[in-house]
Amino acid sequence: MFDALAGMGFLGFLVFIVLGLVALVRKSGKAKKRFGIAAGLFVLFMVGVLNSPTSETATSDVKADEGEVKAAKEEKVGQKEEKKQPEKKPATMEEVKAVVTAGMSDKDFKKAKKDLSVEHPKSISIGNGNVGYVLQATDGILVATTDGESIMEVVPFASMEEVGKYESEMVAKAEVEAKEKAEKEFEESKIKVSGNGDTASDGVKLTSGWAIFDGNHNGGANFIVQLQDENGNDLELLVNEIGSYKGKTFAQIPVEGTYYLNVKADGPWEYTIYQSPPVEMADAPTTLEGSGDDVVFFNIKSGNYKFNFSHNGSSNFIVMLNGQGLMVNEIGAYEGSTRQVLKTDGYYALVIKADGDWSVGIEE
Numbered sequence: 039m040f041d042a043l044a045g046m047g048f049l050g051f052l053v054f055i056v057l058g059l060v061a062l063v064r065k066s067g068k069a070k071k072r073f074g075i076a077a078g079l080f081v082l083f084m085v086g087v088l089n090s091p092t093s094e095t096a097t098s099d100v101k102a103d104e105g106e107v108k109a110a111k112e113e114k115v116g117q118k119e120e121k122k123q124p125e126k127k128p129a130t131m132e133e134v135k136a137v138v139t140a141g142m143s144d145k146d147f148k149k150a151k152k153d154l155s156v157e158h159p160k161s162i163s164i165g166n167g168n169v170g171y172v173l174q175a176t177d178g179i180l181v182a183t184t185d186g187e188s189i190m191e192v193v194p195f196a197s198m199e200e201v202g203k204y205e206s207e208m209v210a211k212a213e214v215e216a217k218e219k220a221e222k223e224f225e226e227s228k229i230k231v232s233g234n235g236d237t238a239s240d241g242v243k244l245t246s247g248w249a250i251f252d253g254n255h256n257g258g259a260n261f262i263v264q265l266q267d268e269n270g271n272d273l274e275l276l277v278n279e280i281g282s283y284k285g286k287t288f289a290q291i292p293v294e295g296t297y298y299l300n301v302k303a304d305g306p307w308e309y310t311i312y313q314s315p316p317v318e319m320a321d322a323p324t325t326l327e328g329s330g331d332d333v334v335f336f337n338i339k340s341g342n343y344k345f346n347f348s349h350n351g352s353s354n355f356i357v358m359l360n361g362q363g364l365m366v367n368e369i370g371a372y373e374g375s376t377r378q379v380l381k382t383d384g385y386y387a388l389v390i391k392a393d394g395d396w397s398v399g400i401e402e
Contacts, residue, residue: 126155131178131194138173140191144184147171162205165212172201183208220317231299232308241268241296242311248361248387249291249313250333251276255283257305265289268296277331285331288361288389315385325399332390336400339383344401346375351394358389 137150151158157174162181164170168190170181179195181204195201231239253276255261261283263276274289276299291297291313301307315335320326322338345365349355349372357366365376371394380386388398 128176129154129156131175131180134173134175134180135192135194138180138182138189138192140189142189144187144189147182147184147189162201164205164208165210166216168212170205170208172198217317224312224314224317227312227314229311230308231311232306233301233303234306235303237299237301237303237307239299239301241298243295244291244297244311245294245313246291247313249289249311250286251289251309251311252286253277253283253307253309254285255279255303255305255307257282257303257307259304260302261304261307262302263307263309264300266298266300267292268298270298272300273297286333287331287391288333288358288387290361315387319385322400323402325397326388327395327397328390328392329395330392332392333387334390334398335385335387337385338380338400340380341402342377342379344375344377346399346401347396348373349392349394349396351392351396353393354391355394355396356391357398360387361389 134154134156137154138147142150151171151173158171159174160172162170162172164183168183168185170183170193173180173182179198179201181193181195181201183190183193193204195204229242231242233239251263251265253263255277258281260278260280262278264272265274265276266272273292274287276287276289277283277285282305299309319335319337322336322343324336326334326336328334347355347357347366349368349370352370355366355368355370355372356364358364359378363378365378365388366372366374368374390396390398
């Protein structure tokens, strides 16, 4: 139907175009009317063409072709992706050990792990800032330990429980080794000075900051020890006692340089000088105890603390925080307390002058 309508419309359009042109030439006044009829017939022609079955079929064919092309492209992309990412078979212990070896760089390890089909569920601490990469193979677990630069060793395990035990043992071992190293360095840092009777000591190199002077004297008369700088200026009276003596004193060293001990004694004496805190010290809250002159260290968090003091001697009992803040200055036996605000976390030192047993309790 629409095909016939389109044909009639097109034929009529041509006829009235011709008649319009003739009327235009003859000037009969009918040209405008005939051109109008021609325009209407052209519209009729277009309606017939657009609604004809042939047009709908062509449009459907084009859409079908486009769909087929799109599907074909998607199929090719899928095939490429499958080729690009083939599924890997999970690695065994032997396969992992073949590529992850002690001595390889940490960078090479990460590349090898990426090429292997092996899970890396977690890392563990082995102390001293080092870690262990935990690799889960099909038939066991491997831990590759590293210092961040290279793989130190590769250790096999049967279960995660064994890995946890290994982690605890390694951390404990590292702590012991770190403590032994610190103690060795502490002992090596000590400076020994000794003499017999009145002595001007040789020069001692000290850095700026604090210094502990741990001394003893085996005599019956005055024992006086004066700390002097390299110009001979008196800086600190370390000891002024009569008879035998054993104790520690504290002094502030103003600048790095050479210092001397000017000693008055009637017997042999010796001093150990150091400028580092001891490796082991108590954590507050705690109670510190001793006898005579001493310097004791403790670890503490910042806050407001109560210090309880006791002394059973008969002479001066003086307690200073870090050698500067006076907390107690009494003579003879003493019981008392005071509060002190500590502004920073870390270690502190109590410098104590006493001639008897003493104790210091620290509580919040």
